[in-house]
Amino acid sequence: MTSLAFLPVFDRQGRFSALKAAVLIAVILPGLWIGWRLAAGQMGAKPITAALHETGLWSVRLLLVTLLVTPLRALTWQNRLLQVRRMLGVSALAYALIHLGLYVFDLKFDLVKVASEIILRFYLTIGFAALMAMAAMGATSFDSSIRRLGAERWNRLHSLIYPLALLTLWHGALQSKIDASEHIVMTGLLLALMGARILRRQGKLTPLWLLGLAGVTAMATSLVEYAWYALATGLPAGRVFAANLMLELAPRPAHIAGMLALTLPLVAWTAPWFSSAPKSRYSGTRQRGVTG
Numbered sequence: 001m002t003s004l005a006f007l008p009v010f011d012r013q014g015r016f017s018a019l020k021a022a023v024l025i026a027v028i029l030p031g032l033w034i035g036w037r038l039a040a041g042q043m044g045a046k047p048i049t050a051a052l053h054e055t056g057l058w059s060v061r062l063l064l065v066t067l068l069v070t071p072l073r074a075l076t077w078q079n080r081l082l083q084v085r086r087m088l089g090v091s092a093l094a095y096a097l098i099h100l101g102l103y104v105f106d107l108k109f110d111l112v113k114v115a116s117e118i119i120l121r122f123y124l125t126i127g128f129a130a131l132m133a134m135a136a137m138g139a140t141s142f143d144s145s146i147r148r149l150g151a152e153r154w155n156r157l158h159s160l161i162y163p164l165a166l167l168t169l170w171h172g173a174l175q176s177k178i179d180a181s182e183h184i185v186m187t188g189l190l191l192a193l194m195g196a197r198i199l200r201r202q203g204k205l206t207p208l209w210l211l212g213l214a215g216v217t218a219m220a221t222s223l224v225e226y227a228w229y230a231l232a233t234g235l236p237a238g239r240v241f242a243a244n245l246m247l248e249l250a251p252r253p254a255h256i257a258g259m260l261a262l263t264l265p266l267v268a269w270t271a272p273w274f275s276s277a278p279k280s281r282y283s284g285t286r287q288r289g290v291t292g
């Protein structure tokens with residue numbers, strides 16, 4: 001085991017963790033898939049741009065999955081989920097760094113040009129700001145940093161993850177003017193996760209509140225979509241909004257975000273069948289210490 005000790009697949013007691021191993025494989029696979037298609041020339045006419053887009057998307061997806069860990073842990077009382085939160089966050093940072101590396105490669109390592117583009121192009125400026133915030137979180141993701149900063153300050157720094165995720169979604173969406181569907185779905189899910197955080201803090205992480213949250217998520221997503229089309233494109237936002245009511249046009253981003261948010265009340269309902277969580281677990285689910 002000692003020769004493999006550098007692999008992040010062992011728990012604090014030095015035992016092999018199947019959960020950590022599975023998550024490690026899951027976060028590496030998209031990168032391998034992108035790398036393999038790049039090497040095989042299967043990324044289209046502009047392979048670096050395509051890889052830039054895919055690594056950016058994976059970074060945001062992993063950020064959202066990182067944010068899902070805390071509510072899932074509160075609902076299931078599976079503390080071992082916390083073992084993978086850091087790994088997920090660090091992988092989101094790794095994909096963002098590869099994303100930046102691809103951009104630098106695309107500009108032929110002309111760092112002056114990279115810096116001036118970041119200063120002059122708004123979508124790059126917010127991407128850079130988001131990357132700096134992610135790097136600060138990555139650098140303080142170690143136990144020693146938590147001890148040094150104290151749980152309260154560490155939590156405050158790491159709650160930056162929500163505005164950070166919003167920035168990255170804005171940065172990404174600005175690149176996909178006409179079809180920003182995935183960014184709109186992800187914005188809806190981010191709002192759902194923020195809602196779950198508020199419910200958790202108020203001790204209201206119950207199936208019923210979470211069911212309400214799924215409904216609010218669907219509505220909020222349709223409003224985000226409306227605002228996006230009204231403000232960022234010349235398309236008729238009202239017609240896009242009305243499309244949410246036409247079943248033949250389903251699934252729309254609001255439907256997808258609402259359905260995905262429904263998994264939270266489902267987990268809340270079913271978790272007691274599988275765990276030994278105390279019956280009163282919905283009240284006061286926020287615990288002292290590092291909560292992320």
Ligand code: HEM
Nearest residue numbers: 053056057059060096100103127128130131168172175176
């Ligand atoms: C200095 C930092 C960054 C730079 C220079 C940068 C650069 C870029 C560029 C050049 C594009 C699109 C290019 C095009 O099609 O013209 C892009 C898109 C994107 N970036 Fe970044 N980015 C940065 C940070 C980030 C971060 C931190 C994230 C996520 C955590 C991110 C996520 C995305 C996403 C999701 C897209 C759109 C992908 C799509 O919709 O297909 N970027 N970025």
